[in-house]
Amino acid sequence: MNKAVTFARQLGVPVIGIIENMSGFICPKCGTEVNIFKIGGGQKIAEKFAVPFLGRIPIDPEICSYSDNGIPFITGRPNSAATKTFMEIVKKIET
Ligand SMILES: [Zn+2]
Numbered sequence: 001m002n003k004a005v006t007f008a009r010q011l012g013v014p015v016i017g018i019i020e021n022m023s024g025f026i027c028p029k030c031g032t033e034v035n036i037f038k039i040g041g042g043q044k045i046a047e048k049f050a051v052p053f054l055g056r057i058p059i060d061p062e063i064c065s066y067s068d069n070g071i072p073f074i075t076g077r078p079n080s081a082a083t084k085t086f087m088e089i090v091k092k093i094e095t
Helices: 003-010 041-049 060-070 081-094
Strands: 018-020 055-056
Touching: 003 041, 018 041, 041 055, 055 081
Parallel strands: 018 055
Antiparallel strands: none
C-alpha cells in the first residue's frame, strides 16, 4: 500500500483514502472475528500519508463466488458484514 500511494502521487492521481482489504474473517457459524492476516496496516499508512482511512473489509469467500457468477456481492448478500462495511465506505467517499 505504501508503494501504491507513492505511485499514485507520482502520477498526480488524487488518493481519496485507504481501504484495508481482506481484513479479518468473520466466522459464518458463530460470528467471531478471526484476524488471519495482520490488521491495522491500513490505518498506519493513512496516518503516514495524511489521507483518510476509509475502513476494513473483512474476508468473505462468497465475494469470490458471487463475482465469478457475475452477481454483485452487495446485492447477493446485502446483510453481510462485508456489504455493510462496503456501503459505509461508499457513504464516506460520497460526502
Ligand atoms: Zn465460529
